[in-house]
Amino acid sequence: MRLFEAIDVHADGLKRAALTTGPLARVPNCPKWTVHDLVTHIAFVHGFAIGLAVNRPVKPAPPQDWDDVLGWWDGQRLALREALSHDPAAPAFSPYPGFESTVGDWTRRMAHETAIHRLDAESALDDVPRTRFSPEFANDGIDEFLTYLTPRLGNKADVRVTTPERTWTVGEPGAEVAGAADDVYRALWGRPHQASVTGDLAPLAAP
Template sequence: MRNCPKWTMHDLVTHLATVLSSTVAAITDRPADPLPPTDWADALGRWDGQRLAVREALRLPADTPVRSPFPGGGLLTVGRWARRLAHETAIHRLDAESALPEPPVTRYADVFATDGIDEFLTFFVPRRAVHQDGVVRIEAGDRVWTVVLRSGEVPELGDGAADLTITGSPDDVYRALWGRPHAARMVGHVALTEPLAAP
């Protein structure tokens, strides 16, 4: 895959099935599936089964609280899981398409991409410690986020003079934060994108 050179399509399907399995486990408070199968047909079957299972799990009311599988816990709801899966799937759709001989031109609507930027910065970023100091300003459409990085601490939204500014359309900034090909503009200390790098 052009977007993720170290991954095969089998890796992508296995990853998505594992994410779905973890989501179902969190919502239903049951153990996640064991290790994924190595056989391609079995991996596809697992993905399809987890896809159906998560669809049922997400039928619960959006404000239903669920346990958090992340270090430090914190309140999660079915609605937050649905949002997480929407963006996980959207980004990996781009990865799957990049494996095609002639990838389609997929662009996400501003409202969806803007929500994806916010979800990335408010859900993913605060769950990691960083080893750099700096301030990153992200501008997409009419939205602005300022992420403060302090070595040894989790990043947080705040204020300060930017050491790095990332600007562009919501779709391009969304891709930039996830480390996918993009046309966003980065001005300043570009190495500060490393602490924000998506898994």
């Protein structure tokens, strides 16, 4: 699955779960959030990414009403698709001082941001589906987390990460994560997983 297509696939999965649970359901993966909070967050992120991809950063303001924010998000998804349809190598705005970004970087970032939050929305369902990410997608997400997102957030990474397909060594490893790519991907994002973890992953924590 191409990363551009993955944004829609995982946004559709997130929305299906949100419509099933309703806005007031709690999100076990993110205990401080309701589903309404989660949808507002992803709608904001997609809207924010539009401005970054076209080099006109703005801070979007999603509406507060549940039906309104769902409709607003639909519009942002269409605009995001258009913004990311340009040359992946084209320069894009970077909110991270000292780091450059491209349209392709934001496509990748939105694919994985949306995939992780799809898991969050599905965690609120009474019957949680057994969503699994392909090794190709999950390994890409691990790489994006360790080599793109972590340094831009200024997080200290001293970890060795191993999947059947790849190994990453960042810094002087004080922690190790190993397992199927899908589980390692979830572990790095602090979501329920079955990976083997030794040491402290807290310094890697992403928002």
